[in-house]
Amino acid sequence: MITFEQDPYQTPRTSPVTETEEAPEIGLTQTGALMETIIEEAEAKAEEEAAPEATEETDVEGRALNAFCKEHMAYFHKGNLRSGMSLEYDGTIVILGDVNPGAQVKATGNILVLGALKGIAHAGCLGEPEAYVFALNMNPIQLRIGELITRFPDGERSKSLKNPEYAYVEDGIVYVSAFE
Amino acid sequence: MGEVIVITSGKGGVGKTTTSANLGCGLAISGKKVALVDADIGLRNLDVVMGLENRIVYDLVDVVEGNCKLKSALIKDKRYAGLFLLPAAQTRDKDAVSPEQMQKLCQSLKDEGFDYIIIDCPAGIEQGFKNAIAGADRALVVTTPEVSAVRDADRIIGLLEANELPNPSLILNRLRIDMVKKGEMMSIEDVTEILAVDILGVVPDDESIVITTNKGEPAVTDENSKAGQAYRNITRRIMGEDVPLMNLETEETFMDKLKKFFRRS
Amino acid sequence: MAFDIFGFFKKKEPASGSVAKDRLKLVLVHDRVDCSSQVLEMLKGDIIKVISNYMEIDEEELDINITQTENEDHNGTVPVLYANIPIKSMHRSAPKED
Numbered sequence: 001m002i003t004f005e006q007d008p009y010q011t012p013r014t015s016p017v018t019e020t021e022e023a024p025e026i027g028l029t030q031t032g033a034l035m036e037t038i039i040e041e042a043e044a045k046a047e048e049e050a051a052p053e054a055t056e057e058t059d060v061e062g063r064a065l066n067a068f069c070k071e072h073m074a075y076f077h078k079g080n081l082r083s084g085m086s087l088e089y090d091g092t093i094v095i096l097g098d099v100n101p102g103a104q105v106k107a108t109g110n111i112l113v114l115g116a117l118k119g120i121a122h123a124g125c126l127g128e129p130e131a132y133v134f135a136l137n138m139n140p141i142q143l144r145i146g147e148l149i150t151r152f153p154d155g156e157r158s159k160s161l162k163n164p165e166y167a168y169v170e171d172g173i174v175y176v177s178a179f180e
Numbered sequence: 181m182g183e184v185i186v187i188t189s190g191k192g193g194v195g196k197t198t199t200s201a202n203l204g205c206g207l208a209i210s211g212k213k214v215a216l217v218d219a220d221i222g223l224r225n226l227d228v229v230m231g232l233e234n235r236i237v238y239d240l241v242d243v244v245e246g247n248c249k250l251k252s253a254l255i256k257d258k259r260y261a262g263l264f265l266l267p268a269a270q271t272r273d274k275d276a277v278s279p280e281q282m283q284k285l286c287q288s289l290k291d292e293g294f295d296y297i298i299i300d301c302p303a304g305i306e307q308g309f310k311n312a313i314a315g316a317d318r319a320l321v322v323t324t325p326e327v328s329a330v331r332d333a334d335r336i337i338g339l340l341e342a343n344e345l346p347n348p349s350l351i352l353n354r355l356r357i358d359m360v361k362k363g364e365m366m367s368i369e370d371v372t373e374i375l376a377v378d379i380l381g382v383v384p385d386d387e388s389i390v391i392t393t394n395k396g397e398p399a400v401t402d403e404n405s406k407a408g409q410a411y412r413n414i415t416r417r418i419m420g421e422d423v424p425l426m427n428l429e430t431e432e433t434f435m436d437k438l439k440k441f442f443r444r445s
Numbered sequence: 446m447a448f449d450i451f452g453f454f455k456k457k458e459p460a461s462g463s464v465a466k467d468r469l470k471l472v473l474v475h476d477r478v479d480c481s482s483q484v485l486e487m488l489k490g491d492i493i494k495v496i497s498n499y500m501e502i503d504e505e506e507l508d509i510n511i512t513q514t515e516n517e518d519h520n521g522t523v524p525v526l527y528a529n530i531p532i533k534s535m536h537r538s539a540p541k542e543d
């Protein structure tokens with residue numbers, strides 16, 4: 001498990017949840033929690049791509065996900081996002097392609113990149129800390145989840161990793177784990 | 181009272197961004213408080229040249245649109261205490277900002293107590309150029325000893341004069357003294373004669389620029405780099421010191437002497 | 446190649462540096478003038494007005510522009526105002542004073 005370094009330079013906005021007062025600066029309004037509870041990332045991914053009401057027999061977490069999916073549709077984008085392009089969606093974004101440096105993806109829900117994530121991804125952009133970011137090749141310039149803004153420590157990710165990974169927040173810290 | 185210096189050229193690829201980064205760093209090394217402003221909205225690059233691309237949260241457009249405070253958009257450099265970068269927006273275009281807003285921005289940066297505000301101007305003579313020069317007190321024109329670059333520099337100098345920025349000074353970039361000696365490249369004198377402006381500095385063509393840019397560390401920080409030395413000299417001239425143009429001559433090899441001997445006869 | 450054996454026998458061509466300089470000077474004469482095409486238009490109007498006082502000219506065929514010519518010392522070029530003004534007929538008398 002790799003911990004994201006909290007950016008020491010832009011302290012007002014990058015440090016953990018304690019500084020959430022800065023949030024309105026993003027220019028969006030808080031609209032209340034989007035997701036009731038966090039679920040297994042593996043499940044989330046599988047079900048996000050399936051039909052929203054696929055599972056009846058699942059547990060509490062699964063039902064919570066379905067509730068979320070009904071309320072927030074997923075947006076599928078086919079193709080690469082190049083520098084200067086940005087994609088915003090009220091819900092979950094699934095990208096079938098790469099997100100290049102300089103491109104930006106912003107979702108109120110989760111972000112799944114079925115390709116390389118090399119730009120900026122902002123999941124849960126209305127302040128939802130339970131959103132997550134998944135990528136087949138996780139190498140973002142910056143990762144934002146909820147109100148947290150993080151980046152990999154300098155030089156950490158120069159070699160391109162080819163394993164799928166996902167990033168999530170726990171106790172105000174963004175973690176990146178291998179997806180198995 | 182701070183001074184706003186715009187780095188411009190007309191033609192792209194002559195080294196505006198490299199020059200901006202190096203002069204910014206050079207001035208910061210000398211203990212000045214410096215703001216580097218990337219005015220190339222939509223095609224930002226100063227952040228990668230400075231190696232600060234992963235710290236950007238807010239940008240210039242966010243500041244002028246009032247989405248965030250100026251202070252929160254300024255990125256503190258990882259090397260020098262007095263150096264800050266205001267990055268350009270990448271997902272917007274030049275029309276997102278007006279010359280009036282840029283003037284206001286420059287004034288607020290002066291009010292923040294910056295000694296030097298260096299604006300990296302986009303290539304071209306359109307909106308982006310007009311924005312970049314709007315708040316400037318002084319202009320530096322970067323050119324290379326090539327017909328295309330010098331021609332564009334001439335046009336830019338004319339436009340600067342028309343916009344009440346007279347007497348811009350010139351930075352001649354990527355000069356290859358060996359080629360000048362052979363008569364295969366325009367010399368410093370050729371260029372200054374044609375453009376009829378003061379020369380602030382000459383930067384030799386130097387591999388170390390490529391290497392340092394790859395690493396995101398401006399060449400001015402490299403003691404052994406010739407281009408870095410040239411930028412250090414320019415920095416001192418900006419601060420008002422009288423520094424002679426550096427000697428670009430390299431040691432003559434035996435082969436050079438031999439060649440010269442044959443050419444003379 | 447260590448040194449230019451063949452160049453040694455060839456007729457000396459001007460070095461590309463000075464070619465560049467000369468070409469650039471020529472281009473800039475045009476560039477700098479192009480900035481004031483409005484002025485040229487005004488100048489044209491004024492010339493027509495003045496000359497028409499003395500002779501009848503063909504305004505359609507009138508051609509005014511700025512080019513360059515070799516200077517007196519034959520070592521460079523200077524910009525010149527070139528005007529081709531076809532005369533239709535001379536006015537017999539001096540212009541009337543109104």
